[in-house]
Each structure stands twice: as C-alpha cells, then as structure tokens.
Amino acid sequence: MEIYLPVAEMSVNWLIIIALGTGVGFLSGLFGVGGGFLMTPLLVFTGIPSTVAVATTLSHVTASSMSGALAQWRKRAIDFSLAGVMLVGGVAGTLFGVWLFALMRRQGQMDLIVSLTYVIMLGSIGFIMLRESLATLKAYRSGATVSHHVVSRGWILGLPFKMRFRQSRLYISVIPPIGIGFVVGTLSAIMGIGGGFIIVPAMIYLLRMPTRMVMGTSLVQIIAVTSITTVLQATHNFAVDIVLAGLLVSGGVVGAQLGVRAGAKLRGEQLRFLLALLVLTVGAGLAWQLVARPADIYSLAETAP
C-alpha cells in the first residue's frame, strides 16, 4: 500500500492519499470551490513537506475544478466572458503573488503570514456567509418572500468601463471582476489555493451574480490560476510531485463528480450555510494552532533547494 514520491522523497500510503483526494474532491464539487484550503493542511498533517503540499495541491484543484466545470458547462452555467475578464486580473495577481512570496520568504515569517491570512480570510468570509444564509433560511421557513436588495453596490454601479455580461444578466464595470481576479491570483500564489472560497462569495455579494452561474464561472477562473501557479511552482521551487498529484487527482475527480450530484439536491442557501460551517471550522483550527503552545517550540525547516 506504500508508494514512493520522487520529489517529496518519501513513501506514503496511497490509499490514504486517494481517500483524501476523494473526500476533498466531493466537497469541491458540492460547493464549487477548489478545496485547496482543506487539502494543503491535510497533506502537511500526513507528513508531506509543506512546500510540496502547497505546490502539489494546486494540481488536485485544477483537476477537481476541470471536472466540476465541465459538469456546469453542460448546464450552461458558465459565464465565459466574465471569467475571461477576471482572468486578466488573475494572471497579474499570480505574478505579483509569486514575487511577494519570495519577499516574505526572505523575511523568514512565511508560515506566520500564511496562517494569519488563512485565519482572517476564512474567519471573515465564513462569518458573513453564515449570517446571510441563516437569515435566508429563516425567512424561507417563515414563508416570507426573500427580496435580494441591491445594497452596498452603489459605488460599484458608478464605476466606468461598463460591460454587459449576458449570461449573468449583469451590466457592470470591468474593474470589480478584474480586482477580484487580482486579489485571488495573489492569494493563490501565497496560500497555495485556487481561491474559490473567496471568489464565490465575492461574486455573490459584490457582483450579485446569480448563484447558478457562480459555481461554473469561478471554476473556470480557478483552473486557469492554479495551472499558472503549478507551472511557476515547478520552475521556481521544484516542489510539484507528479506521483502525489496523480494520486490526489485520481481520487479528486471521482469525488468532485459525486459532489456535483449531491449539490444539485440542495438549495443555494443550504449550500452556503454548509460551506460557511466548513470554512469557519478550518479557520478555527488554524487559529488554534497559532495560539496553542506547540508540542516542540523548535521546528526543522526545509532547506530551500
């Protein structure tokens, strides 16, 4: 059951890795997120060096997203023009993130900044989603019609360079999607994630895209950003393990398909409620690691190649 990973230079139980891939893939199919924010900590927990975990998780995210995106594409739930506009910002953000990554590494506080970013991002997004989905669920139960007020979008409506996105039934400036793409690209390079848990809420709450279109469109964006980051990680850090990637991907694509099916049975606000709980759980776990006394205050850092 053991298989040797040529780049990580260690043996792992391939059944555990495939199971991890399937489980995280299921969640990514269910919620339309890549699952990198779950996979990276889980891989590190199984003893895989964190640089390899961060770089290789991206392949898993690419594949799960690919599988999920094709399923969404058949449902015509992808807005390619919006995804393309976001990608302009995404590519710029990825390059900026890789530069920032190198800078922070030289300062020696990479781990802390990554953890803090995770806690802040997951905590705030999880909280907002939880509150919103609970309010919607409550209203639904009491039989009241839920009205989606266009609040706090006044400044977005006022921005120039407006473009019509037919499939999403939106007529908005290109600046917010490019901005979201940039932020997500940057975070992707720093945190080793696709960034779905940021894109999805940003599209729902900032751009007011229909939830139906959000999943597929965010997946297209994630595929592009993780592909670019994988290549950059391979050329800059030699940290991508293709055997590990193959195992994760094999489990991930099956899980993603099952997740998409399960997701079709749930309503949007129920999905958002469950995703909020998941995001908050991971965030709380990471926050606990920051404040709890470590088992050993000394740690052996991997030496850069």
Place this chain on the structure above:
Amino acid sequence: MMLRAPLLAFLLLAMPGGAARAEDLVSGVSQDTIQITSNYTGTDIVVFGAIERPQNIQGRNIVVVVRGPDEAMTVRRRSRIAGVWVNSDAARFEGLPAYYYLASTEPVARIAPPDALARYGIGLQALKPSATGSHHDPEPFRQAVIRHLRQTGLYVESPGSIDFLSETLFRTKVPVPAGVTRGQYNVEVYLFRDGEVVSAQSTPFFVDATGLERRLFNMAHNAPLAYGLACVAMAMMLGWISAVLFRRPD
C-alpha cells in the same frame, strides 16, 4: 568533520603494515547500492566483519557508523508574541549528515573517552556542525535537530546491536528507512581496544532511485517547465475524463 577522512585513510594505511602483530579488521556491506523503487518502504543492509589476529575479548569493542550525505539544515524556534506563536530565532547548520546510524557492542560512552569519540565523530553528541544563526547559543538548536531526526528514525543509536557469530566474526543489521536522501553513504567500522581505535575500515554504498522515479526526479529538476506543464495537462485530462465517464444520461 574535515579531519575524519584523512584520519581514516591514515589508519587504513598505517595499521596493517605498521604492526604485524596488531589486531586487525576486515569488513563489508551486503549491498553496494540500494535502489529506490515505487514500492520502496525501507530496507536493511547487513554490515559484517571479522577480526584478524584476535587478542583478549576483554577490552575489545566494535563500533559501526553509517553516515548519509551532508545536508544544510535550518532550525527555527518559536516564541509567544501577543498571544501568537511566532518564529523568532533560527540557526542554520552545515555538515550534518542526513542519516546517522550507530551500532556498537556497548554504549559508546563506555567504550572510549569523549575526546576519542569526538575525533572520529562517533555518537550523535559528537556531531558538531558549523552553525550560523540569529541566536548566540546554537546548542539547544543542535539538540532540537538531533531530537527531530531521532523521532523520524533518521538518527539512531543502537548500542548492543552487534551479533557475534563466533569470537571473531560479527554482523549487524542497519535499517535504511523510506525517508532517506539519495547519495553516498559511508559505513565505518571501528575496532576499539581499551578505548583506542586500533583498526578502522570504511565502505561506501549508494542510495539511488531507479526507473520511473529517477526519470521523474531528473525531469523535475532538468526540465521544470515541461514537468510543470505535464502536471497541469495530466490534471486537466483526468478531470475531463472523469466528467465524460460520469456523464449522466440526461
């Protein structure tokens, strides 16, 4: 560290010729290469040897040291700042082996005085790497490296693990765990008589990946762009195939 190799060479040259009557040692290793394949989970090598012109068994000891390639290692220490554990100090060590295994007939402290052990680099406490770091005292950092590598099974001291098949013939089993680094490993066998090394022999063996593992590793380092693109292509293909396979008849 630097002194060790010439010292060994000196011993090897000087001992047999110098005193014809002295005890001597011949030793060997069961394998000169270990191939890491896809199902590699660690293996054992057997180090064996014989004592020539044996003298009194009292006061005689055998020490076997297996040392992996040297690696630079960085240790960080965390401290609590505003309630959060932050990496505050670091030390970088040069010249620590990636793997260290010691087998001996007795605990090494009972075999020879500390200065003799330090001279030959015998025992984990005799590993004295050169340190650079942000902290004035590298010792706790050095202890932390040793502690961590002992936990992962890469640093092992195993006294009393040498089997004597006869009065002069001995062997010991050296585990080579799955986490080992590729490169040259040296097996050093020392014959101690009353706390002094009277004979020593060094035999190398190599740990290397073969077949697909080796090609993948080489590609990742020599053609990283193609390797990265291959990873992306594989991920996309598998994602696409699964989407086709799982397509619902709708």
